[in-house]
Amino acid sequence: METVVHEEERGRVLSLLQAAAKGQTRSDEMRLRRADGSYRWMQVTGAPRKEGEDLLLINCSAFDITDHRIAEEQLLALNEELEVRVAERTQKLQKAFDDLKMAQAKLLQNEKMASIGQLAAGVAHEINNPVGFIRSNLTTMGKYVDKLRAYLEELEKARDALPEERRAELNQLRKSHKISYLLEDIPDLLAESVEGADRVRTIVQNLKSFSRVDQSQYAEADINECLESTINIVWNELKYKTTLHKELGEVPRIRCYPQQLNQVFMNILVNAAQAIETQGDIWVRTFVDNDQLVVHIQDNGCGIPDEIREKIFEPFFTTKEVGKGTGLGMSISWDIVHKHGGRIDVESQVGVGTSFFIYLPLSGAPAPDDEGKDPGGR
Numbered sequence: 363m364e365t366v367v368h369e370e371e372r373g374r375v376l377s378l379l380q381a382a383a384k385g386q387t388r389s390d391e392m393r394l395r396r397a398d399g400s401y402r403w404m405q406v407t408g409a410p411r412k413e414g415e416d417l418l419l420i421n422c423s424a425f426d427i428t429d430h431r432i433a434e435e436q437l438l439a440l441n442e443e444l445e446v447r448v449a450e451r452t453q454k455l456q457k458a459f460d461d462l463k464m465a466q467a468k469l470l471q472n473e474k475m476a477s478i479g480q481l482a483a484g485v486a487h488e489i490n491n492p493v494g495f496i497r498s499n500l501t502t503m504g505k506y507v508d509k510l511r512a513y514l515e516e517l518e519k520a521r522d523a524l525p526e527e528r529r530a531e532l533n534q535l536r537k538s539h540k541i542s543y544l545l546e547d548i549p550d551l552l553a554e555s556v557e558g559a560d561r562v563r564t565i566v567q568n569l570k571s572f573s574r575v576d577q578s579q580y581a582e583a584d585i586n587e588c589l590e591s592t593i594n595i596v597w598n599e600l601k602y603k604t605t606l607h608k609e610l611g612e613v614p615r616i617r618c619y620p621q622q623l624n625q626v627f628m629n630i631l632v633n634a635a636q637a638i639e640t641q642g643d644i645w646v647r648t649f650v651d652n653d654q655l656v657v658h659i660q661d662n663g664c665g666i667p668d669e670i671r672e673k674i675f676e677p678f679f680t681t682k683e684v685g686k687g688t689g690l691g692m693s694i695s696w697d698i699v700h701k702h703g704g705r706i707d708v709e710s711q712v713g714v715g716t717s718f719f720i721y722l723p724l725s726g727a728p729a730p731d732d733e734g735k736d737p738g739g740r
Contacts (some may be wrong), residue, residue, distance in 0.1 A: 368393035374408070378561070394424065402585040403431040410500040464693070486566045497559040504552045509605040511545055512645055565594055580730055583620040584647055585655060586610045592627040593646070599635045604644045604661075611649040617726030622698045628648040630659045630718050637663025637716060653703070654721045662715035671710055691736070 368377050371392035381388040387409040393401040403423040411418050412623050505626055526655070536542070558618040589610065600606055634644050638661060647658040666674065675696040703723045 366395050368395065368528075376607055378408040378418060381411045383417060384416070385410050385412065391427065398585055402426055403428040430662035437678060489566050489738070490563060493559050493563050494518055497563075500552055500556050500559065504549070507548050507552070514541075514545070524727070552612040568616065579621060580727070582615045582617050582726075583623075584615050584624070585618075585657065588620050589627055589646060589648070589657070592624050592631065595629055596631050596635070599632050600644065602639050603638055604635055605642075607643060607645045609645065609647040611647070612695065613648050613650055613655050614724060616655060616722060616724060617728060618702060618722065618728070619698075623702070623722075626698050626720065627657070627693040629695045630720075634663065634716070637661055637665070639664065642715075650724070651721075653724050655724055656721070657719075658717060660717040663740065665712040665714055666708070666710040666716055667712055671708060673706070675706075712728060 374392050376388045376389050387407065389407040391403060392406055394404045394406075395401055402626055405427045406414070406422060406424045409421045409423075411421055422456055476561070521532060523533070589608075593606070593608075631646075638644075642662050645658070645660040647656075647660075649656050649658070674692050676693065678737060696706055699722070703725075704721045706720040707721070708716065709719075
């Protein structure tokens with residue numbers, strides 16, 4: 363048996379013979395050696411031959427199934443190869459679907475921002491004109507007040523020439539109308555009004571500039587100014603429950619897509635505000651680290667658990683309720699910074715807060731001709 367049966371199948375032969383010795387007929391597949399030394403797969407059947415209860419002999423028959431085994435192995439290999447190909451194809455289709463979904467979401471986002479930009483441009487035109495009139499009139503009114511003040515001062519000097527009874531009436535009238543207080547308060551009121559008009563104009567201009575995503579503007583920009591503009595836009599999200607600390611360092615202007623970076627800053631600032639439940643602090647810092655311009659946005663909110671932090675840049679991942687977030691904000695932010703040649707690092711501790719570090723190369727983002735498209739994926 364040792365010279366005929368392949369060593370890996372010898373245990374099967376013994377099992378077959380032992381079963382036959384117990385009166386059982388059994389079949390098994392095994393390799394048997396031919397006279398030329400080659401092995402063939404055989405279907406071997408062992409059947410007991412008895413006389414009464416006595417076992418006389420064991421009949422063994424063998425049927426060559428080598429071709430069948432080869433075909434079976436080839437089919438198995440083909441099935442495995444097919445499964446691999448199907449898995450690869452499924453993965454590619456899933457990636458294509460995710461990319462398409464992401465592109466569609468970005469397109470909708472850009473269209474939304476473009477619509478806001480168009481609306482802001484129209485609003486800016488409609489608001490800037492009356493605001494311009496208001497500011498001009500306030501300035502003119504200030505000059506008029508100065509002239510009236512000078513005139514009143516001369517009247518005060520001439521009052522001494524009036525009869526005593528008339529002087530007393532004028533003094534009483536001056537007190538009842540609080541003329542001294544009015545003369546002191548009017549310049550402050552005018553100054554506050556001018557400041558308010560300038561604030562309206564600045565907010566509208568910031569909104570117009572911030573929303574102009576559709577123009578794909580590649581330009582040299584001051585990142586500190588971008589942050590100031592974005593802070594003005596999201597101020598309503600911040601002012602009620604956060605104290606904002608700005609530590610903007612002296613950083614050089616860099617070539618970039620300012621409106622795209624505004625989106626990044628907005629997403630992170632809004633998330634920072636939403637991470638604070640009642641009252642907290644947000645720090646915005648800029649500084650240079652070797653050949654990188656760094657924007658550091660830190661909050662002392664609820665923090666991000668480790669298992670979630672690993673997923674925050676994945677498209678469509680969100681912990682917000684349905685309808686309150688698309689899960690694209692951080693994914694788009696990562697994409698924009700990455701295509702600027704930079705990166706975003708995150709440090710967070712639950713119950714302590716979160717820090718986002720945005721690294722942008724001082725050499726600037728790749729020019730449009732370098733990649734054929736801007737960081738918005740357009």
